[in-house]
Amino acid sequence: MKxxxxxxxxxxxESIVKQGEYENGHTALWLLSPxxxxxxxxxxxxxxxPLRPGFVHIKSYGENEGLLKDLINSNIIESPxxxxxxxxxxxxxxxxxxxx
Numbered sequence: 653m654k655x656x657x658x659x660x661x662x663x664x665x666e667s668i669v670k671q672g673e674y675e676n677g678h679t680a681l682w683l684l685s686p687x688x689x690x691x692x693x694x695x696x697x698x699x700x701x702p703l704r705p706g707f708v709h710i711k712s713y714g715e716n717e718g719l720l721k722d723l724i725n726s727n728i729i730e731s732p733x734x735x736x737x738x739x740x741x742x743x744x745x746x747x748x749x750x751x752x
Contacts (some may be wrong), residue, residue: 663670664731666686667684667685667691668683668684668685668686668688669681669682669683669684669685669726669728670682670683670684671724671748674699676696676697676699678695678697678698678699678703678708678709679695679703679706679707679708679748680693680695680697680708681693681694681695681708681710681728682694683719688723692712692715692716693711694708694710694716694719694723695708695709695710695711696709696710696711696738696743697709698736698738698743701736701743703705703745704735706747706748707745707746707747707748708729708746708748709736709737709738709743709744709745710723710729710732710743710744710745710746711741711743712741713740713741713742713745714740714741715751720732720744720746723746724746727749728748728749729745729746729747729749730742730746730748730749731746732744732745732746733745733746733747
């Protein structure tokens with residue numbers, strides 16, 4: 653898994669963005685505090701929604717409200733190219749920046 657420091661202010665102070673993979677191969681992103689404590693899961697796994705390599709489904713509603721903007725401003729992802737229905741909201745389809 654790749655790790656990158658981001659200046660995201662989503663959850664007070666700097667976060668570590670950790671990249672991994674869901675069982676179906678979709679990319680997962682977690683935000684951790686500098687001491688490794690989990691702060692948020694930025695992605696949502698939608699097994700029935702096709703996803704190209706290098707793209708993620710970002711959850712930016714509920715407890716994740718505002719996270720999409722912070723991830724874009726922190727150069728973690730590009731602006732959304734699409735959206736997918738997800739529970740009570742939508743998940744944004746975004747391309748990961750190459751540096752992650």
